[in-house]
Amino acid sequence: MRQFLLLLLLTAAVPSAAQPKAPEAFPYPAKTDRLPNGLSVVRVPFHSPGLVAYYTVVRVGSRNEVEPGKTGFAHFFEHMMFKGTKKHPEGERERLLATYGFNDNAFTTDDFTVYHSYGPTAGLDALIELEADRFRNLEYAEPSFRTEALAVLGEYHKNEANPWLRMEERLLGTAFQQHPYRHTTLGFYEDIQAMPEAYAYSRSFFERWYTPDNTLLFIVGDFQDGEVMARIREHYGPWNRKVAQVPIPTEPPQKEKRTVSVEWPSSTLPRQVLAWHTPAASTTTPSAAIQSVLSDYLVGSTSPVYKELVLDKQLVESIGSGFYPHRDPSLFSLHATLKAEESRPAVEAALTRAIQELASGKVDAARVQAIQSNIRYSLLMHLEAPDDVAGQLAWYAGIFGSPDALSRHLQNIARVQPEQLVSFAKRYLVESNLTVLTLTPATGGKP
Template sequence: MRRLLPLLLLLLMPVLPASAQQPPDATRFFPYTLNTTILPNGLTVVRVPFNSPGIVAYVTAVRVGSRNEVEPGRTGFAHFFEHMMFKGTKANPEGQRERILGGFGFDDNAFTTDDITVYQVYGPTAGLEKLIALEADRFQNLEYSEPAFQTEALAVLGEYHKNAAGPDLKLEEALAKTAFTRHTYQHTTLGFYEDIKAMPQAYAYSRSFFERWYTPANTTLFIVGDFNDAQVVSQVTKAYGGWQRQPTSVIIPTEPPQTKQRTVHVDWPQPTQPRHVLAWHTPAARADTPDAAIQTILAEYLVGDTSPAYKELVLEKQYVESLNVYTTPHRDPYLFPIDATLQDEKFRADVDAVLRREVTALSGGPVDAVRLRAIQDHLRYGLLMDLETPRDVAIDLALYAGVMGRPDALASYLKQLGSVTPQQLTLFARKYLEDKNLTVLTLTPKAVAAGGTP
């Protein structure tokens, strides 16, 4: 399922030389130069020159998501705190930052996943020096009152209710709670509903959350576009140099191996289309293994537009409206979920049989090497073509670096996409896509449950 916008010890950013460039080999797979500096306080600053005259993207990735929420009753705080980061400081009270950025014409937004929180600002290079000062101020000196905190907590509760009006959130919650018994991936980015309702009473905890996770060593800046590199490094060093909060680590519960197939069913009270999800536990995304690339390719190979399953279920028999696999990289072992939206409940057994048949065929081999190469080329080309603006580049760099812990993680991922072999696909499917490692999620709308058609 798609995580909402979706370990043993908290991993800090790796210690690189004080100033480093992307390795020459990586430029074969990622077309832009990464200039990386780590400040004495641990803040990683990545600059990427991009041919975008007068335009720059400024993206801040903090390695904190719902994964880090280990205390009972405190789920949803990573996402909630994304909201609080716009509340202002003593130097720039609430609303002033937005007025200044709006005056320059900057676009400003943020999102939270299971593993990271990303803040993005995009606009004219002419305002970059002021932007650096504003961002450094809020990450070091965030201030908000308890009434403001409580008001925002109610807004987050409203966001939950809005999402809960459709079936996707309920599906996501049911799958996470069933597939994970110990790991914090068992709750969504929004958090458990009871915890969200209790947030207005957690003002003091919110302050400790800020101190714990919003530290320089847990943060990476990505500055992409048209700028003077020496000036930017000087400005960032001056603005962020006084940020001295110390890094924190917590123990993330390890999910034990699943030993038998699990099932969970959702009865949806409103008319909608039935859903059928097969989800297997799979490894974490790492820069030094091909596991993330294998899962991306596997999704296309099993249910993509050129797959036998897609041709049979979507095009020919029309049992299924859509087939999707959401393979967002995760810091810890997560799930490989095939999500089928059925045209009718009566097709469920046939759809399940076809999907399992294709997984069995892949596990037994052989893999169609020609189709595999076409998928690899298409994925790499598509990813590179999506890097059309400085903002695209900065956000993709932040996503992969935030999960994998290296500024050049996106380049590593692109390289791995092109090097996966047929044998690796087969071995991966044989090892992980087995019944004892599977959770089956079904959703039936109320009318179908009663024997009718929605």
């Protein structure tokens, strides 16, 4: 739901030489149809007798919150989508799905929102009708809206006990000046407090973004394709809204190093984050693939930095760079949880040295190739159930916008060349493009 808590970071576009042909990356056959109203429907038969996963991806996230005072609405509206319709009032959908034994939930990111259900194929017809009904005909009264707004405020209060939320707020607010990525998916606190008064705006938010041409369905598991598509056309076909065209502000280039510090009032471990602006992710450029490899290359478990800081000197409890591509230019970040405050200069120096060595042209081609293989096979090893497959397909489609985004992204990863990592570091991982965040606890570390 939140950038740091889900992962961290971003994208890059670097020209490259002729690329080798990459193998087909996604191992299961997929069928895709686009309804006349623009809804994309992707089906993947998967050997899972009696089980099916059903994922709905709406390409709206906190990046779309451009009006002043209205941040956090993509996440808030995820909550409202469970409030019922005239045909199925609040609570009825959940009772019906529970009779079949479906697991049912949702989550929101910077760039998209996902609604997902996993359960018996015997309940698929009922699920299709229920989902189409709420996406077409959501209804809720203002008292219900106000109650849920207070629940979202409570969620913020719960999460603010975690240092990562404060860090994310301060990092994004420092690195971004114009783009909506400057606020977290939860939104600015004062906007969350004001949400109970925004009932009318919430209705316009639904009409603006919850449209068939802004939505993709992923159905994975045991089902009869013809029967499923007939039900989809029956129940989703009348859905006829069009997605709004709302300009997203462009972030101006950063021209000098920025720093921000967080003083944490209670005991925890010190933290360090280095973040650079990088280009938007796209399946037609190598940017996201380069960073997917680069994150492991710089601070993964086979990197010299990991060996130095985690294993040999034991200066940090953890180090990483959770790769999370974004639809718009965002951040590529390295982060470390330090064991003691006095280790901070040595940790930052080690991270900086690793980047400078790469930018100088020193790159281990064999390790690059090993990382590429590991990314591919790690993913394949985790595609063990329909829910796993649908979840991965939905995640990458939400970012990149195409039903086959996962396969295309993996193909791009296979094409990454060592010299592209060097070019990326030279171009983007430079001091004028850098934002540094430090978190120092009140006691200097865990008691």
